[in-house]
Amino acid sequence: MPKITVGRDDKEKEKHGIKGTGMVGKHLVGENEEAHQANPIYFDVATPHVMGVFGKRGTGKSYSLGTIAEEIHDSDISNNLSTILVDPMGIYWSMKRPNDRAHGLLDKWGLKPKGYEVKIFIPEGKTEEFRSKEMSYDQTFTLNPAELTAAEWAMAFNIELNSKTGILLERVISKLDEKFGDDYSLETMVNALDKFEFDKNTKRTLENRFRNAEEWGIFGEESTIDQFMNRGEISVIDMSVFGEMSSGWSVRSLVVGLLAKRVLRQRMAARKLEEMDEMEGIKDNEMPIVWMLIDEAHQFIPNNGRTPATKPLLRWVKIGREPGVSLALCTQQPAKLNSNALSQCDIILSHRLTAKQDIDALGEIMQTYMRHDIQHYIDALPDKTGTGLIMDDNSERIFPVQMRPRKSWHAGGTPDAFEE
Ligand SMILES: Nc1ncnc2c1ncn2[C@@H]1O[C@H](COP(=O)(O)OP(=O)(O)OP(=O)(O)O)[C@@H](O)[C@H]1O
Ligand SMILES: [Mg+2]
Numbered sequence: 001m002p003k004i005t006v007g008r009d010d011k012e013k014e015k016h017g018i019k020g021t022g023m024v025g026k027h028l029v030g031e032n033e034e035a036h037q038a039n040p041i042y043f044d045v046a047t048p049h050v051m052g053v054f055g056k057r058g059t060g061k062s063y064s065l066g067t068i069a070e071e072i073h074d075s076d077i078s079n080n081l082s083t084i085l086v087d088p089m090g091i092y093w094s095m096k097r098p099n100d101r102a103h104g105l106l107d108k109w110g111l112k113p114k115g116y117e118v119k120i121f122i123p124e125g126k127t128e129e130f131r132s133k134e135m136s137y138d139q140t141f142t143l144n145p146a147e148l149t150a151a152e153w154a155m156a157f158n159i160e161l162n163s164k165t166g167i168l169l170e171r172v173i174s175k176l177d178e179k180f181g182d183d184y185s186l187e188t189m190v191n192a193l194d195k196f197e198f199d200k201n202t203k204r205t206l207e208n209r210f211r212n213a214e215e216w217g218i219f220g221e222e223s224t225i226d227q228f229m230n231r232g233e234i235s236v237i238d239m240s241v242f243g244e245m246s247s248g249w250s251v252r253s254l255v256v257g258l259l260a261k262r263v264l265r266q267r268m269a270a271r272k273l274e275e276m277d278e279m280e281g282i283k284d285n286e287m288p289i290v291w292m293l294i295d296e297a298h299q300f301i302p303n304n305g306r307t308p309a310t311k312p313l314l315r316w317v318k319i320g321r322e323p324g325v326s327l328a329l330c331t332q333q334p335a336k337l338n339s340n341a342l343s344q345c346d347i348i349l350s351h352r353l354t355a356k357q358d359i360d361a362l363g364e365i366m367q368t369y370m371r372h373d374i375q376h377y378i379d380a381l382p383d384k385t386g387t388g389l390i391m392d393d394n395s396e397r398i399f400p401v402q403m404r405p406r407k408s409w410h411a412g413g414t415p416d417a418f419e420e
Contacts, residue, residue: 003017007394009395016046026402027040031380043068046289049328050345053329054332054353054362059385060351060388062412063386063412064386065328065330082235084229084293086292088242090238093411095116099405099410105405119234121139121227121237122137124141145213150174175195189210223262226262252299253309263325264325267287268322271323289324297331301341342365347390348389349389350390353378362391366391377389
Protein backbone atom coordinates (compact mmCIF):
# COMPACT_ATOMS: atom_id res chain seq x y z
CA MET A 1 0.00 0.00 0.00
CA PRO A 2 1.41 3.44 -0.85
CA LYS A 3 2.00 5.43 2.32
CA ILE A 4 0.38 8.77 2.98
CA THR A 5 2.54 11.00 5.14
CA VAL A 6 1.43 14.47 6.11
CA GLY A 7 3.80 17.16 7.30
CA ARG A 8 6.59 16.19 4.89
CA ASP A 9 7.51 17.13 1.35
CA ASP A 10 8.58 14.55 -1.26
CA LYS A 11 12.26 14.85 -0.47
CA GLU A 12 11.72 14.29 3.24
CA LYS A 13 9.42 11.34 2.53
CA GLU A 14 12.05 9.72 0.37
CA LYS A 15 14.77 10.29 2.94
CA HIS A 16 12.96 9.14 6.10
CA GLY A 17 10.12 6.87 5.01
CA ILE A 18 7.76 6.61 7.96
CA LYS A 19 10.48 6.95 10.62
CA GLY A 20 9.49 9.72 13.03
CA THR A 21 5.79 9.56 12.20
CA GLY A 22 2.63 8.37 13.90
CA MET A 23 -0.48 6.78 12.43
CA VAL A 24 -3.43 9.05 13.21
CA GLY A 25 -6.17 7.65 10.99
CA LYS A 26 -7.14 6.32 7.59
CA HIS A 27 -7.78 8.01 4.28
CA LEU A 28 -11.49 8.10 3.41
CA VAL A 29 -12.16 7.37 -0.22
CA GLY A 30 -15.60 8.06 -1.70
CA GLU A 31 -18.31 10.41 -0.55
CA ASN A 32 -20.75 10.38 2.36
CA GLU A 33 -22.14 6.96 3.22
CA GLU A 34 -20.24 5.39 0.31
CA ALA A 35 -16.91 6.43 1.83
CA HIS A 36 -14.60 3.64 2.90
CA GLN A 37 -11.39 3.56 4.88
CA ALA A 38 -8.29 3.09 2.74
CA ASN A 39 -4.58 3.77 3.43
CA PRO A 40 -3.29 4.73 6.86
CA ILE A 41 -2.29 8.37 7.26
CA TYR A 42 1.07 8.95 8.92
CA PHE A 43 1.81 12.22 10.61
CA ASP A 44 5.29 13.72 10.93
CA VAL A 45 6.26 14.28 14.57
CA ALA A 46 9.99 14.71 14.01
CA THR A 47 10.12 18.25 12.64
CA PRO A 48 8.51 21.47 13.83
CA HIS A 49 4.95 22.25 12.78
CA VAL A 50 2.15 24.63 13.53
CA MET A 51 -0.95 22.55 13.52
CA GLY A 52 -4.61 23.57 13.75
CA VAL A 53 -7.25 21.17 15.11
CA PHE A 54 -10.74 22.46 14.40
CA GLY A 55 -14.38 21.35 14.43
CA LYS A 56 -17.65 22.39 15.97
CA ARG A 57 -18.76 21.22 19.41
CA GLY A 58 -18.44 17.53 20.12
CA THR A 59 -16.84 16.57 16.80
CA GLY A 60 -13.71 15.03 18.30
CA LYS A 61 -11.09 17.79 18.62
CA SER A 62 -9.97 17.06 22.16
CA TYR A 63 -10.06 13.35 21.36
CA SER A 64 -7.83 13.86 18.32
CA LEU A 65 -5.43 16.03 20.31
CA GLY A 66 -5.06 13.05 22.64
CA THR A 67 -4.42 10.78 19.64
CA ILE A 68 -1.60 13.07 18.54
CA ALA A 69 -0.10 12.97 22.04
CA GLU A 70 -0.28 9.15 21.96
CA GLU A 71 1.47 9.02 18.58
CA ILE A 72 4.24 11.40 19.65
CA HIS A 73 4.81 9.23 22.70
CA ASP A 74 4.69 5.93 20.79
CA SER A 75 6.88 7.09 17.88
CA ASP A 76 10.29 5.56 17.26
CA ILE A 77 11.97 8.89 18.05
CA SER A 78 9.97 9.70 21.19
CA ASN A 79 13.13 9.92 23.24
CA ASN A 80 14.00 13.09 21.34
CA LEU A 81 10.59 14.61 21.93
CA SER A 82 8.68 15.99 24.85
CA THR A 83 4.98 16.82 24.94
CA ILE A 84 3.24 19.50 26.96
CA LEU A 85 -0.52 19.18 26.95
CA VAL A 86 -2.25 22.37 28.05
CA ASP A 87 -5.47 21.10 29.59
CA PRO A 88 -7.79 23.98 30.56
CA MET A 89 -10.75 21.72 31.35
CA GLY A 90 -8.95 18.90 33.19
CA ILE A 91 -9.83 16.01 30.87
CA TYR A 92 -6.48 14.43 30.02
CA TRP A 93 -5.80 12.70 33.37
CA SER A 94 -7.72 9.79 31.88
CA MET A 95 -4.87 9.03 29.45
CA LYS A 96 -3.43 6.99 32.30
CA ARG A 97 -6.20 4.44 31.73
CA PRO A 98 -6.46 2.05 28.81
CA ASN A 99 -9.49 2.58 26.57
CA ASP A 100 -11.02 -0.76 27.45
CA ARG A 101 -14.51 0.16 26.29
CA ALA A 102 -13.21 0.42 22.71
CA HIS A 103 -11.56 -2.99 22.77
CA GLY A 104 -13.51 -4.27 19.76
CA LEU A 105 -13.04 -1.14 17.68
CA LEU A 106 -9.32 -0.97 18.46
CA ASP A 107 -9.00 -4.58 17.43
CA LYS A 108 -10.29 -3.76 13.94
CA TRP A 109 -7.50 -1.22 13.65
CA GLY A 110 -4.90 -3.71 14.85
CA LEU A 111 -4.45 -1.71 18.06
CA LYS A 112 -4.71 -2.49 21.76
CA PRO A 113 -5.99 -0.43 24.70
CA LYS A 114 -3.08 1.16 26.52
CA GLY A 115 -2.62 3.48 29.50
CA TYR A 116 0.08 6.17 29.32
CA GLU A 117 2.36 7.39 32.07
CA VAL A 118 1.30 11.00 31.65
CA LYS A 119 2.35 13.33 34.47
CA ILE A 120 -0.43 15.55 35.73
CA PHE A 121 0.78 18.93 37.02
CA ILE A 122 -1.34 21.34 39.03
CA PRO A 123 -0.62 24.77 40.60
CA GLU A 124 1.20 24.38 43.92
CA GLY A 125 -1.35 26.46 45.81
CA LYS A 126 -4.30 24.35 44.63
CA THR A 127 -3.46 20.96 46.10
CA GLU A 128 -6.13 21.30 48.82
CA GLU A 129 -8.81 21.93 46.23
CA PHE A 130 -7.75 18.89 44.23
CA ARG A 131 -7.69 16.72 47.32
CA SER A 132 -11.09 17.84 48.55
CA LYS A 133 -12.60 17.10 45.14
CA GLU A 134 -10.75 13.78 45.05
CA MET A 135 -9.09 14.69 41.78
CA SER A 136 -5.72 13.08 41.36
CA TYR A 137 -2.47 14.70 40.25
CA ASP A 138 1.19 13.77 40.18
CA GLN A 139 3.17 16.93 40.76
CA THR A 140 2.84 20.65 41.35
CA PHE A 141 4.38 23.66 39.63
CA THR A 142 5.12 27.25 40.57
CA LEU A 143 6.05 30.38 38.65
CA ASN A 144 8.42 33.12 39.73
CA PRO A 145 6.42 36.39 39.86
CA ALA A 146 9.59 38.38 39.14
CA GLU A 147 9.69 36.94 35.63
CA LEU A 148 6.53 38.79 34.64
CA THR A 149 6.68 42.17 32.93
CA ALA A 150 4.37 45.05 33.89
CA ALA A 151 2.51 44.52 30.61
CA GLU A 152 1.87 40.86 31.45
CA TRP A 153 0.61 41.75 34.93
CA ALA A 154 -1.66 44.40 33.41
CA MET A 155 -3.14 41.85 30.99
CA ALA A 156 -3.62 39.32 33.76
CA PHE A 157 -5.32 41.93 35.96
CA ASN A 158 -7.28 43.29 33.04
CA ILE A 159 -6.14 46.87 33.60
CA GLU A 160 -4.79 49.42 31.10
CA LEU A 161 -1.13 50.31 31.49
CA ASN A 162 -1.97 53.98 31.01
CA SER A 163 -4.62 54.00 33.74
CA LYS A 164 -3.63 55.26 37.19
CA THR A 165 -3.31 51.70 38.52
CA GLY A 166 -1.35 50.73 35.42
CA ILE A 167 1.09 53.58 35.88
CA LEU A 168 1.71 52.66 39.50
CA LEU A 169 2.10 48.99 38.50
CA GLU A 170 4.70 49.89 35.91
CA ARG A 171 6.68 51.97 38.44
CA VAL A 172 6.60 49.24 41.08
CA ILE A 173 7.73 46.53 38.70
CA SER A 174 10.49 48.59 37.16
CA LYS A 175 11.82 49.57 40.61
CA LEU A 176 11.77 45.95 41.83
CA ASP A 177 13.41 44.68 38.63
CA GLU A 178 16.14 47.26 39.05
CA LYS A 179 16.70 46.40 42.70
CA PHE A 180 16.24 42.62 42.81
CA GLY A 181 16.38 41.43 39.21
CA ASP A 182 14.53 38.13 38.90
CA ASP A 183 14.40 37.51 42.61
CA TYR A 184 11.39 38.88 44.46
CA SER A 185 8.12 37.56 45.79
CA LEU A 186 4.50 38.70 45.68
CA GLU A 187 4.88 39.73 49.32
CA THR A 188 7.77 42.03 48.34
CA MET A 189 5.54 43.51 45.65
CA VAL A 190 2.81 44.28 48.19
CA ASN A 191 5.28 45.75 50.67
CA ALA A 192 6.92 47.88 48.00
CA LEU A 193 3.66 49.77 47.42
CA ASP A 194 4.17 51.77 50.65
CA LYS A 195 7.37 53.27 49.31
CA PHE A 196 5.62 55.04 46.44
CA GLU A 197 4.08 58.51 46.58
CA PHE A 198 0.74 57.86 44.96
CA ASP A 199 -2.88 58.40 45.86
CA LYS A 200 -4.16 56.01 48.49
CA ASN A 201 -7.04 54.56 46.49
CA THR A 202 -4.86 53.52 43.58
CA LYS A 203 -2.43 51.90 46.00
CA ARG A 204 -5.28 49.98 47.63
CA THR A 205 -6.59 48.86 44.25
CA LEU A 206 -3.23 47.54 43.21
CA GLU A 207 -2.65 45.90 46.57
CA ASN A 208 -5.94 44.07 46.16
CA ARG A 209 -4.88 42.84 42.77
CA PHE A 210 -1.59 41.54 44.15
CA ARG A 211 -3.42 39.80 47.00
CA ASN A 212 -5.75 38.34 44.44
CA ALA A 213 -2.80 36.95 42.52
CA GLU A 214 -1.73 35.08 45.67
CA GLU A 215 -5.04 33.24 45.50
CA TRP A 216 -4.23 31.91 42.06
CA GLY A 217 -1.85 29.50 43.72
CA ILE A 218 0.69 29.61 40.91
CA PHE A 219 3.45 31.74 42.43
CA GLY A 220 6.41 30.48 44.37
CA GLU A 221 10.06 31.40 44.76
CA GLU A 222 11.09 30.07 41.40
CA SER A 223 9.65 28.81 38.16
CA THR A 224 9.57 25.03 38.22
CA ILE A 225 8.32 24.63 34.67
CA ASP A 226 11.51 23.06 33.33
CA GLN A 227 10.13 19.76 34.63
CA PHE A 228 7.64 19.80 31.73
CA MET A 229 10.43 19.29 29.22
CA ASN A 230 11.57 15.76 29.98
CA ARG A 231 12.47 13.35 27.19
CA GLY A 232 9.78 10.96 26.10
CA GLU A 233 7.27 12.32 28.59
CA ILE A 234 3.79 13.76 28.30
CA SER A 235 3.21 16.54 30.83
CA VAL A 236 -0.41 17.49 31.32
CA ILE A 237 -0.92 20.95 32.82
CA ASP A 238 -4.29 20.69 34.46
CA MET A 239 -5.68 24.20 34.88
CA SER A 240 -9.29 23.25 35.46
CA VAL A 241 -9.23 24.80 38.97
CA PHE A 242 -9.35 28.26 37.41
CA GLY A 243 -12.64 27.37 35.80
CA GLU A 244 -14.88 29.27 38.17
CA MET A 245 -12.73 32.39 38.48
CA SER A 246 -13.64 35.48 36.48
CA SER A 247 -9.98 35.94 35.60
CA GLY A 248 -9.59 32.20 34.90
CA TRP A 249 -8.48 32.51 31.31
CA SER A 250 -6.04 35.36 32.08
CA VAL A 251 -4.37 33.21 34.71
CA ARG A 252 -4.18 30.21 32.39
CA SER A 253 -2.71 32.46 29.70
CA LEU A 254 -0.12 33.76 32.12
CA VAL A 255 1.07 30.21 32.75
CA VAL A 256 1.15 29.33 29.05
CA GLY A 257 2.85 32.62 28.14
CA LEU A 258 5.67 32.16 30.65
CA LEU A 259 6.06 28.53 29.67
CA ALA A 260 6.21 29.31 25.95
CA LYS A 261 8.86 31.97 26.56
CA ARG A 262 10.96 29.64 28.69
CA VAL A 263 10.79 26.68 26.29
CA LEU A 264 11.67 28.83 23.29
CA ARG A 265 14.63 30.41 25.08
CA GLN A 266 15.98 27.01 26.10
CA ARG A 267 15.46 25.43 22.70
CA MET A 268 17.30 28.37 21.08
CA ALA A 269 20.27 27.87 23.38
CA ALA A 270 20.17 24.09 22.83
CA ARG A 271 19.96 24.56 19.06
CA LYS A 272 23.27 26.46 19.05
CA LEU A 273 25.00 23.62 20.86
CA GLU A 274 23.38 21.05 18.57
CA GLU A 275 24.65 22.90 15.51
CA MET A 276 28.16 22.87 16.91
CA ASP A 277 27.81 19.14 17.59
CA GLU A 278 26.56 18.55 14.05
CA MET A 279 29.70 20.21 12.69
CA GLU A 280 31.70 17.68 14.70
CA GLY A 281 29.51 14.87 13.37
CA ILE A 282 27.63 14.29 16.65
CA LYS A 283 23.87 13.87 16.21
CA ASP A 284 22.45 13.84 19.74
CA ASN A 285 20.01 16.57 20.63
CA GLU A 286 20.83 18.56 23.75
CA MET A 287 17.24 18.97 24.73
CA PRO A 288 14.12 17.32 23.31
CA ILE A 289 12.08 18.99 20.60
CA VAL A 290 9.00 20.29 22.34
CA TRP A 291 5.42 19.79 21.20
CA MET A 292 2.91 22.00 22.96
CA LEU A 293 -0.69 20.90 22.42
CA ILE A 294 -3.24 23.51 23.49
CA ASP A 295 -6.93 22.75 23.90
CA GLU A 296 -9.35 25.72 23.65
CA ALA A 297 -6.55 27.69 21.97
CA HIS A 298 -8.71 30.69 20.98
CA GLN A 299 -8.76 31.61 24.68
CA PHE A 300 -4.97 31.87 24.77
CA ILE A 301 -4.34 33.45 21.40
CA PRO A 302 -7.59 35.11 20.33
CA ASN A 303 -8.22 37.13 17.22
CA ASN A 304 -9.66 39.98 19.24
CA GLY A 305 -7.57 41.37 22.08
CA ARG A 306 -4.41 40.07 23.66
CA THR A 307 -3.56 37.76 26.53
CA PRO A 308 -0.22 37.22 28.29
CA ALA A 309 0.22 34.19 25.99
CA THR A 310 -0.37 36.03 22.71
CA LYS A 311 3.13 37.36 22.09
CA PRO A 312 5.04 34.26 23.25
CA LEU A 313 2.84 31.94 21.17
CA LEU A 314 3.11 34.16 18.10
CA ARG A 315 6.88 33.90 18.46
CA TRP A 316 6.60 30.10 18.39
CA VAL A 317 4.48 30.37 15.29
CA LYS A 318 6.86 32.74 13.52
CA ILE A 319 10.32 31.50 14.45
CA GLY A 320 9.67 28.07 15.97
CA ARG A 321 10.99 26.12 13.00
CA GLU A 322 14.60 27.08 13.62
CA PRO A 323 14.87 26.23 17.37
CA GLY A 324 12.54 23.24 16.99
CA VAL A 325 9.25 23.86 18.77
CA SER A 326 5.89 22.59 17.56
CA LEU A 327 2.44 23.81 18.34
CA ALA A 328 -1.01 22.26 17.97
CA LEU A 329 -3.85 24.73 18.42
CA CYS A 330 -7.26 23.22 19.06
CA THR A 331 -10.46 25.30 18.80
CA GLN A 332 -14.16 25.19 17.90
CA GLN A 333 -13.88 28.41 16.00
CA PRO A 334 -10.86 28.97 13.76
CA ALA A 335 -12.26 32.43 12.95
CA LYS A 336 -11.73 33.35 16.60
CA LEU A 337 -8.09 32.27 16.57
CA ASN A 338 -5.44 34.97 16.05
CA SER A 339 -5.27 35.35 12.29
CA ASN A 340 -1.45 35.39 12.20
CA ALA A 341 -1.39 32.04 13.97
CA LEU A 342 -4.12 30.65 11.72
CA SER A 343 -2.36 31.67 8.54
CA GLN A 344 0.88 30.01 9.68
CA CYS A 345 -0.67 26.59 10.26
CA ASP A 346 1.07 24.13 7.94
CA ILE A 347 -1.14 21.18 8.89
CA ILE A 348 -4.83 21.43 9.66
CA LEU A 349 -7.07 18.70 10.96
CA SER A 350 -10.62 19.92 10.67
CA HIS A 351 -13.58 17.95 11.90
CA ARG A 352 -16.99 19.13 10.74
CA LEU A 353 -17.57 22.90 10.77
CA THR A 354 -20.87 24.62 10.02
CA ALA A 355 -20.45 28.34 10.80
CA LYS A 356 -19.78 30.25 7.61
CA GLN A 357 -17.13 32.51 9.14
CA ASP A 358 -15.13 29.46 10.26
CA ILE A 359 -15.37 27.74 6.89
CA ASP A 360 -14.36 30.98 5.17
CA ALA A 361 -11.40 31.41 7.53
CA LEU A 362 -10.19 27.91 6.62
CA GLY A 363 -10.83 28.32 2.91
CA GLU A 364 -8.75 31.49 2.86
CA ILE A 365 -5.57 29.90 4.14
CA MET A 366 -5.72 26.56 2.36
CA GLN A 367 -7.22 27.36 -1.00
CA THR A 368 -4.14 27.31 -3.18
CA TYR A 369 -3.97 23.58 -3.81
CA MET A 370 -7.61 22.56 -3.34
CA ARG A 371 -9.52 21.46 -6.36
CA HIS A 372 -12.88 22.34 -4.86
CA ASP A 373 -14.35 24.79 -2.47
CA ILE A 374 -13.72 23.70 1.15
CA GLN A 375 -17.49 23.40 1.65
CA HIS A 376 -17.54 20.67 -0.99
CA TYR A 377 -15.04 18.56 0.97
CA ILE A 378 -16.93 19.09 4.22
CA ASP A 379 -20.24 18.10 2.62
CA ALA A 380 -18.70 14.88 1.30
CA LEU A 381 -17.64 13.69 4.79
CA PRO A 382 -19.67 10.77 6.13
CA ASP A 383 -21.71 11.63 9.19
CA LYS A 384 -19.55 9.70 11.67
CA THR A 385 -17.58 10.68 14.76
CA GLY A 386 -13.90 11.19 14.18
CA THR A 387 -14.15 12.02 10.48
CA GLY A 388 -12.54 15.19 9.18
CA LEU A 389 -10.18 16.74 6.66
CA ILE A 390 -6.44 16.91 6.87
CA MET A 391 -4.98 19.78 4.88
CA ASP A 392 -1.24 19.63 4.46
CA ASP A 393 0.78 22.55 3.17
CA ASN A 394 3.96 20.48 3.02
CA SER A 395 2.67 17.97 0.49
CA GLU A 396 0.00 20.40 -0.81
CA ARG A 397 -2.69 17.78 -0.41
CA ILE A 398 -6.04 17.44 1.28
CA PHE A 399 -7.22 14.12 2.71
CA PRO A 400 -10.62 13.18 4.09
CA VAL A 401 -9.79 11.12 7.19
CA GLN A 402 -11.30 8.78 9.72
CA MET A 403 -9.27 9.42 12.86
CA ARG A 404 -8.33 6.24 14.69
CA PRO A 405 -9.84 5.24 18.05
CA ARG A 406 -7.85 6.23 21.10
CA LYS A 407 -5.68 3.68 22.88
CA SER A 408 -6.14 5.56 26.13
CA TRP A 409 -9.39 6.59 27.77
CA HIS A 410 -10.95 9.92 26.73
CA ALA A 411 -12.67 11.72 29.61
CA GLY A 412 -14.20 14.53 27.61
CA GLY A 413 -17.10 12.46 26.29
CA THR A 414 -20.64 13.71 25.94
CA PRO A 415 -22.81 12.87 28.97
CA ASP A 416 -26.46 12.02 28.47
CA ALA A 417 -29.49 11.83 30.74
CA PHE A 418 -30.86 8.51 29.52
CA GLU A 419 -31.25 6.01 32.31
CA GLU A 420 -29.30 2.82 32.02
N1 LIG B 1 -11.99 9.09 16.22
C1 LIG B 1 -12.97 8.83 17.10
N2 LIG B 1 -13.39 7.56 17.27
C2 LIG B 1 -14.38 7.26 18.15
N3 LIG B 1 -14.99 8.18 18.93
C3 LIG B 1 -14.63 9.47 18.83
C4 LIG B 1 -13.60 9.86 17.89
N4 LIG B 1 -13.45 11.19 18.00
C5 LIG B 1 -14.33 11.61 18.94
N5 LIG B 1 -15.03 10.59 19.44
C6 LIG B 1 -16.09 10.71 20.50
O1 LIG B 1 -16.82 11.91 20.26
C7 LIG B 1 -17.14 12.62 21.45
C8 LIG B 1 -16.73 14.07 21.39
O2 LIG B 1 -15.34 14.19 21.25
P1 LIG B 1 -14.50 15.41 21.89
O3 LIG B 1 -14.64 15.44 23.37
O4 LIG B 1 -13.12 15.29 21.36
O5 LIG B 1 -15.24 16.68 21.24
P2 LIG B 1 -14.71 18.18 21.05
O6 LIG B 1 -14.69 18.46 19.59
O7 LIG B 1 -13.46 18.40 21.78
O8 LIG B 1 -15.91 18.97 21.72
P3 LIG B 1 -15.92 20.40 22.49
O9 LIG B 1 -15.90 21.44 21.41
O10 LIG B 1 -17.21 20.40 23.23
O11 LIG B 1 -14.71 20.46 23.35
C9 LIG B 1 -16.46 11.84 22.57
O12 LIG B 1 -17.42 11.13 23.27
C10 LIG B 1 -15.48 10.92 21.89
O13 LIG B 1 -15.36 9.73 22.62
MG1 LIG C 1 -12.98 19.53 23.49
